[in-house]
Amino acid sequence: MLPDNILFSADPSNDLLAFLNKKNYSKVVVLTDENTREHCYPALQQKLPDHFVIEVKSGEEQKNLETCVLIWKQLTDYALDRHAVLLVLGGGVLGDMGGFCAATYKRGIDFILIPTTLLAQVDASIGGKLGVDFDHFKNHIGVFQQPALTLLYTGFLKTLPVAELRSGFAEVIKHTLISDKDMWDTIRKKSLQEQDWDGLLKHSVAFKADVTTQDPKEKGLRKILNAGHTIGHAVESYLLASGHRILHGEAIALGLIAEGFIARERNMLSHDDFQSIAAYILAVYGKVDLNEKQIAEAAQLTVQDKKNKGNKILCVLQEGIGRARWDCEINFDEVKEALSFYQ
Template identity: 40%
Template sequence: MISFLDDNFSLLNQYISENQPSLLLILVDENTHEHCLPTLLGNLETDIPFEIIEIEPGEEVKNIETATLLWEVLTDFGTDRNALMINLGGGVITDMGGFVASTYKRGIKFINIPTTLLAMVDASIGGKTGIDHGFYKNIVGTFSLPEKIFAYPKFLQTLEFTQLRSGFAEMLKHGLIASESHWNNLKNIELTPENLEAFVVDSMNVKQQVVEADFKEKNLRKTLNFGHTIGHAIESLFLQAEHTIPHGEAVTAGMVMEAHLSFSSQLISKEILDEITNTIFKVYPQLPIEEFDKNDIFNLMLNDKKNIGGKIKFSIIDAIGHCLYDYEVSRAQIDEAIDYYVAIEQ
């Protein structure tokens, strides 16, 4: 399912030639329209008609209003069920494009061409599509696999450092939950596109292997939620306060706090907690979460999609490279984890 493109995009052209869709719908945002679309169009070799659909960038547009607009655009284009949507962009584009494609006329085919590190190693893989609703992250969506994922690592050179750092969070998570060697390879790396390219395939493989073992998230796939239960709640509160933060920054804050849950549950040592905390804080800024009420954070966590019977179910590590899921902790432990994060001095 995952293929790496050469500079001529040969595998993409081969896929389109073999499948002969009736129409190509290329979904971009303003950034990928400027920085990535020219590369795609310059290498596209087909006589099949195509349409460019552009939306604004950012998490703020990943909602039902944008989805409705896209459904209307597809209708105006006379899109039939043999069309192919090409999602060229970061996580918002692959989430949104996959959701719209999987629901339009009960589903048209789509492929993902991730252009950000976050999308390459996480959002584009696994068949989760979705939109936000009422400040709840990805609460409406489908499980729908793309036909293919085409990665072109040179797109990483178009990213600002904050976007590169955001995607790196998911790579660190993959190491913590599934591969100690991957974690060790990453923990002292200098964040440049060239340095990261060598490890992108490792992270993509971790995500793909977990998804293949548990597509519908009944068990093992829940481990990918490490850092996200608290992280998504924090991200939602910043979004609600109209102070959008990169997804990876929220996730790394969540990983520090959820690592503390592992420590307070006596699953990992203080040395491992310190290693995780120090590694993350070498790269990521400390978020001002003290401005949020703990009850608000907690209430948002209660709405996490993976909860069962009104109880918060965490995915937390019991060693670097191994993760537990459906783990329950006390409210006091959650409050202690938040206090731990706030008290860290950089």
């Protein structure tokens, strides 16, 4: 069962209008970046009641307190009271930051998330985590707060650059690998372009919503959503810090293979299942080349992961396809071996 603040929509402007009419907000403000203003805002604009638009620059490097100050300032200039609503139209960057600004403006006004990237639709807009980066730490300042509504419309994906689609798809693959073998069998028969996004989204969102409702503050079960991220996130951080480019989902795809390899070595995952995972992910994402020095240095970052306890590296490992354990402990040598195998 989906929480009742999540709505799948085939007609976002009408559904949004119906919601706003019910709520009777004092003012409506729309937050966009230059891309979502151009590609997504026109689909809503005409039916929206009287409103203001705030546009910020796109990109993770804008997800900081300086941009929040610009947003808070405009909310103040528009004299928004506590009965206003902020409608956040964008990817995960805007969702996290806009939600945070709304949750803190005058101790919190309502916000509506209208995620426009695949990653934001299946992941960032579900689960109530909001925030911004600070002092080189990702999502360092933030709060947990649920939106009044998350409106999901896959039509927005039509204008999304294919690299961004591929990046978000890694989170769909992750959700599937840890929750539903049948879904995996459906996904792996199709290329990225052939996927049925409506069907996949319903599945992926329901899964994440269920997990985060059971464990909203990540005390236990929610850690299962870190599948692929222990190793993937380390490689992503390492490459970005050394001046390389890699999208989050590309790193998570690599992480799912590497962590799958460790699960296979521990006989938690069969050889055939591992092969099926690795072959499909490599076909969609290609390989990220890493030399021996890079492997050792990226592996070292898994040891420093803030989610660890003491010297143990916490990791989610597959138990077959469609199931996983979130409380496994792995060691540095296993990470190095998995990354070397991947090469």
